[in-house]
Amino acid sequence: MPARVFIDQALLPDTLIDLPPGAARHVQVLRLQPGDALTLFNGQGGEWSARVQQMGRSQVSVQLLAHEAVERDFPHHVTLAVGMPANERMDALVEKATELGVAALQPLVCERSVLRLAGERAEKRQAHWQAVAIAACEQSGRTRVPEVAPVRTLATWLSSKPVRDGVAACVLDPRADTVALPPAEAALFLSGPEGGLSDTEVQLAEAAGFRRVGLGPRVLRADTAPLAVLAHLSLRSL
Structure with missing residues (x-):
């Protein structure tokens, strides 16, 4: 299962984004490499499939792919x-x-x-x-x-x-x-x-x-x- 990472910003399909510092550190700690899959979510419902594009000392770029309208939260x-x-x-x-x-x-x-x-x-x-x-x-x-x-x-x-x-x-x-x-x-x-x-x-x-x-x-x-x-x-x- 791909690593899941929270990112507090709007997400759009088929876009290349730089992860904010906290999320970038998380990806680096997990030792993901360019080409590795991961899942992003921003707390607004559903989650996004993504792929690491570039890893730097402090910068991590990922390619957003598709949004999945999955719902695993409590019904109440x-x-x-x-x-x-x-x-x-x-x-x-x-x-x-x-x-x-x-x-x-x-x-x-x-x-x-x-x-x-x-x-x-x-x-x-x-x-x-x-x-x-x-x-x-x-x-x-x-x-x-x-x-x-x-x-x-x-x-x-x-x-x-x-x-x-x-x-x-x-x-x-x-x-x-x-x-x-x-x-x-x-x-x-x-x-x-x-x-x-x-x-x-x-x-x-x-x-x-x-x-x-x-x-x-x-x-x-x-x-x-x-x-x-x-x-x-x-x-x-x-």
């Missing part, structure tokens, strides 16, 4: 709003959530959050997580890249009224009796950090239009619960 628009787990767990959460089809990710700072980011540090981590999502799309065959939103506090995010008409909004709470997940075509799931959401935060979420749902008798980790939801919805859509 699912957004995860997550209290960021600490250390490398957020990286893994972004990667696996992307593989499982999430459409958007909202990193949150909650009352019990261990990882607290703001200002330049938050911007750098957002950019890093967006790169993680792109790499996961390249690996998994997705043609649309989920957006990783800027880091926000839970209270600020809830005050922006994130629950829209036609969107099933659920807050994951291990104390909730309801385990049924909504069949809606668009869903928004709020999940807490290590230690979970506080009672006050759950109440704020309910006031904002979320309903409490559980995921069974076991208490799942902060980086496991949202992935369990995505895996369930992904299998249910087959």
Whole structure:
């Protein structure tokens, strides 16, 4: 299977283009040579067959061939709003959530959050997580890249009224009796950090239009619960 490379620009058939620096480095790391096939996608749907034309020290030229209107993304628009787990767990959460089809990710700072980011540090981590999502799309065959939103506090995010008409909004709470997940075509799931959401935060979420749902008798980790939801919805859509 040809290597898959994301490129954030408009693509047209039968054109010769120079890859931007990040994509060029990716191709060089893969040690592709002139004449080798690769697949490009720009997140706007489908993917492009292409062929390496020229390799330089920092420049890589490729010939675009044909567009294939393939669609491998999740049939439902699912957004995860997550209290960021600490250390490398957020990286893994972004990667696996992307593989499982999430459409958007909202990193949150909650009352019990261990990882607290703001200002330049938050911007750098957002950019890093967006790169993680792109790499996961390249690996998994997705043609649309989920957006990783800027880091926000839970209270600020809830005050922006994130629950829209036609969107099933659920807050994951291990104390909730309801385990049924909504069949809606668009869903928004709020999940807490290590230690979970506080009672006050759950109440704020309910006031904002979320309903409490559980995921069974076991208490799942902060980086496991949202992935369990995505895996369930992904299998249910087959």
